[in-house]
Amino acid sequence: MKTVIHRASTRGFADHGWLKANHTFSFANYRNPERMHFGVLRVLNDDYIEGGGGFGTHPHDNMEIITIPLSGTLEHKDSMGNTGIIKKNEIQVMSAGTGIFHSEYNATRDKALQLLQIWLFPNKRQVTPRYDQLQLNPADRKNTFQQVLSPSSEDEGVWIYQNAWFHLIDLDSGKEGKYTLKDNENGVYVFVISGEIEVNGEKLSTRDGMGVWETDELIVQANKNAEVLLMEVPMQLN
Template sequence: MKTIYYPENERGKNDIGWLKANFSFSFGPYYNPEKISFGALRVLNDDVIAANRGFGMHPHDNMEITTIVLKGALEHKDSMGNTGVINAGDVQIMSAGRGVTHSEFNPLPDEDTESLQIWIYPKVRNIKPRYDQKSFGDSIKHNTFTTLISPDASDNALVLNQDTTFVRGSFDEGKQLNYTINTPGNGAYVFVLEGRVKIEDQLLNKRDALGVHDTASFSIDTLSATSLLIIEVPMK
């Protein structure tokens, strides 16, 4: 098993007032040649968006984009004709394919929105753009992982144009979690949303991450009440 440690305090940061962004990988004003991607995982932006502010219409192509709202809400509009609000507990996916434009806006009058935007390289390029959204608020159970995205829509999960699996879960202190790689050859990016865990001999605190690869499974020990997001991606 091989690992890559991504400490929170080494993330890129950009504060422009209405947007406070944290970049796990090189993005926009942040560039680190050692942090371009983890396998097919290209972007993980951890954003705080002020009330009544957001991103105007902007283009994407040939990227698999996932938005997870942790707190608050985001209003989405795109060139495919989709409009709607992504609330906390919702997951939105968008296959940009051969090209799409969209906007994201915090519609709340007096509350910040906290969200993750995750980009993964596609399995097939230049496909017809596609959009989907699902609420997982009622299906997430304590002390177990819930599958948000899978390659084959198992467990009523969303599907991206890539052999990727996303799972999320909240756990009590003192649990040993065993994670098995779903797609042989994939690696897993373990992102600590809250709490403190240990994987092998590596301690991880809030917003730290560990890339794990060249293994079929690994264990996670929770050292406090913990919330985790695991993103499994092809390494080649």
């Protein structure tokens, strides 16, 4: 088993006033040659957006883009004609493919929006762009792994063009979950949304991240009540 740990305090940080962004991997003005990606996981941004703030219309291509709101309300518009409101306990995905334009705004003026935006390199390029969002039942992740993303439209959660699976889990203090990889050539990036956990004996706190690979399973144990996102991804770029 191999591991890498990214403490919350070591992430890149940008304060744009309306936006406070933490970057686990190199992004925008944050450049760290040791933090370029974890396998096909290219971006893990932890964004805090003030009321009324947001990203104006901008382009993407050939990237799988996943957004998970943690609090507040996100307003989305794109060049495919999609408009939507995304909130906590929902997940949004876009396959940018041949190219899209979209905007993202905090839909409220008086409350902050917090979200995770995650980019994965796709296993198919130049696909027709697509969009999807899904409401999640938080009860389905109470002390168990809730699958929220997969490579197949026939499986649970949203799907993307990549051999990847995402799971959320809300663990009570003292509880643990065993995660078995879907593909033992993949790795898993564990991100602590809140609380304190141990992964195979390594202690992690809120917003810490840990990559694990060359293993077929891992144990996540909560030292305090914890919300955790597990991202299983291929370790080799296509």
